[in-house]
Amino acid sequence: MEIQNKKWDIKKFNEMRQEVLNQWPTGKEVDFEEALRYHQNLPKNQIMTNKLKEAASKNNTLIQPRAGVALLEEHIELLRFLRQKGKADVLPTTIDSYTRQNRYEEAEKGIRESEKAGRSLLNGFPAVNYGVQKCRKVIESLDCPVQVRHGTPDARLLAEISLAGGFTDFEGGGISYNVPYAKKISIEQSIYYWQYVDRLVGIYEENGVSLNREPFGPLTGTLVPPCISHSIGIIEGILAAEQGVRNITLGYGQCGNLIQDVAAVETLKELSAEYLKDYSVMITTAFHQWMGGFPQDEAQAFGVISWGAATAALSKATKVIVKTPHEAFGIPTKEANAEGLRATRQVINMLKDQRMISNKELEKEKEIIKRETRQILSKVYELGEGDWAKGAVRAFAAGVLDVPFAPSQYNAGKILPARDNSGAVRFLNFGSIPFDDEIKEFHRRKLAERAKAENREVSFKMVIDDIYAIGQGMLVGRTD
Numbered sequence: 001m002e003i004q005n006k007k008w009d010i011k012k013f014n015e016m017r018q019e020v021l022n023q024w025p026t027g028k029e030v031d032f033e034e035a036l037r038y039h040q041n042l043p044k045n046q047i048m049t050n051k052l053k054e055a056a057s058k059n060n061t062l063i064q065p066r067a068g069v070a071l072l073e074e075h076i077e078l079l080r081f082l083r084q085k086g087k088a089d090v091l092p093t094t095i096d097s098y099t100r101q102n103r104y105e106e107a108e109k110g111i112r113e114s115e116k117a118g119r120s121l122l123n124g125f126p127a128v129n130y131g132v133q134k135c136r137k138v139i140e141s142l143d144c145p146v147q148v149r150h151g152t153p154d155a156r157l158l159a160e161i162s163l164a165g166g167f168t169d170f171e172g173g174g175i176s177y178n179v180p181y182a183k184k185i186s187i188e189q190s191i192y193y194w195q196y197v198d199r200l201v202g203i204y205e206e207n208g209v210s211l212n213r214e215p216f217g218p219l220t221g222t223l224v225p226p227c228i229s230h231s232i233g234i235i236e237g238i239l240a241a242e243q244g245v246r247n248i249t250l251g252y253g254q255c256g257n258l259i260q261d262v263a264a265v266e267t268l269k270e271l272s273a274e275y276l277k278d279y280s281v282m283i284t285t286a287f288h289q290w291m292g293g294f295p296q297d298e299a300q301a302f303g304v305i306s307w308g309a310a311t312a313a314l315s316k317a318t319k320v321i322v323k324t325p326h327e328a329f330g331i332p333t334k335e336a337n338a339e340g341l342r343a344t345r346q347v348i349n350m351l352k353d354q355r356m357i358s359n360k361e362l363e364k365e366k367e368i369i370k371r372e373t374r375q376i377l378s379k380v381y382e383l384g385e386g387d388w389a390k391g392a393v394r395a396f397a398a399g400v401l402d403v404p405f406a407p408s409q410y411n412a413g414k415i416l417p418a419r420d421n422s423g424a425v426r427f428l429n430f431g432s433i434p435f436d437d438e439i440k441e442f443h444r445r446k447l448a449e450r451a452k453a454e455n456r457e458v459s460f461k462m463v464i465d466d467i468y469a470i471g472q473g474m475l476v477g478r479t480d
């Protein structure tokens with residue numbers, strides 16, 4: 001199929017809608033007119049765009065966990081606990097892996113087995129299997145907005161059911177929920193599926209219901225250079241806005257060097273405003289605490305969590321996505337999840353009246369990220385002959401967009417990141433990323449400084465050392 005970045009007409013959308021709603025029996029519960037009325041009657045404090053707008057206007061950083069379990073009552077109890085004991089400003093519902101792969105039969109089995117076992121045997125909430133009315137039970141048990149967080153290349157039915165179910169924010173995108181999550185789904189296919197999701201959000205917006213969309217910024221969450229996640233986030237923002245989305249949160253995964261991370265959030269705000277200026281959208285930012293390997297020791301994990309909280313506060317991100325001291329092990333207990341939130345809250349509160357000292361290093365880093373991102377995006381636009389959807393597909397084929405350590409067979413996987421002597425993420429291999437020579441020289445010089453300081457050659461070994469460094473208590477993967 002040949003996709004294009006053009007707003008779908010309602011006829012095309014409605015033709016596909018019947019097929020989507022028939023994918024699982026709960027699709028029959030979706031009645032769009034009734035869903036609109038449901039949203040119009042939602043309490044104001046449960047509408048995500050209100051909460052984001054207020055935070056952005058006050059330069060506040062909202063705190064949000066990830067959380068999702070198999071059983072409905074347990075999931076409600078978990079979210080209420082994180083709100084009350086974790087002081088979460090906004091809540092998630094993390095969806096299970098079967099649902100993310102549209103394997104609803106197995107999700108159904110997972111629910112039954114969890115009921116028998118009396119505990120969650122799924123790694124998230126199977127929203128499609130529960131359907132609209134049970135999603136509303138979750139929403140009606142809470143007093144704040146709730147966002148669907150997942151990793152679904154084909155999220156059409158999940159969007160229909162969860163949005164009709166009262167969720168007011170939907171994470172993901174046609175690139176960010178394909179390339180880091182799937183192996184064999186083409187970029188065209190996932191962008192096409194996500195145009196449906198964004199068109200659905202656009203129809204809600206056209207009927208006066210504001211919903212937020214959040215492309216998944218961190219991607220593979222492992223040493224992803226800011227320009228890579230910015231380029232993909234901005235493209236997904238443009239594709240969403242074209243379908244009528246009016247509220248977009250762009251995300252960024254912490255790398256660990258303070259100056260680079262603050263520069264990343266500040267440039268994400270500037271660049272997204274520039275590239276989305278033709279659309280009237282509200283743009284906010286989400287800072288993800290370190291998404292790579294975590295230390296097993298809980299005290300050290302709190303160090304990583306607090307460093308992420310500090311960077312989020314100093315970058316004035318609208319939202320920080322919080323990790324837990326169980327990160328190295330897997331799904332956290334509700335107590336550990338709440339502890340991660342409280343540690344984050346403490347640091348946000350201590351830093352909210354402070355600001356990042358502006359200096360020439362920060363300005364240099366911002367200039368680098370803006371130049372890199374612009375060089376990538378102008379090549380994408382050129383490859384697409386002015387069409388961002390076509391451009392994205394062709395850019396991945398050409399390696400102009402390339403995500404480090406991504407499983408997708410449509411991803412070139414030629415770039416290699418490594419930290420420089422201050423821990424900032426640089427390019428060791430550029431693959432086919434279209435940087436000019438000056439930018440390439442900058443990265444080579446930065447890595448050479450580290451090589452000299454460590455008395456070793458710039459090499460792939462640095463990449464491996466950096467991947468394990470934070471889990472082993474460091475930032476830069478120094479050889480002993």
Ligand SMILES: CC[C@H]1O[C@@H](n2cnc3c(N)ncnc32)[C@H](O)[C@@H]1O
Binds near residue numbers: 069125331332
């Ligand atoms: C994107 C990966 C992140 O999502 C987290 N995660 C995935 N599923 C859940 C879950 N069900 N509850 C809490 N955290 C979760 C995981 O620990 C990791 O930090």
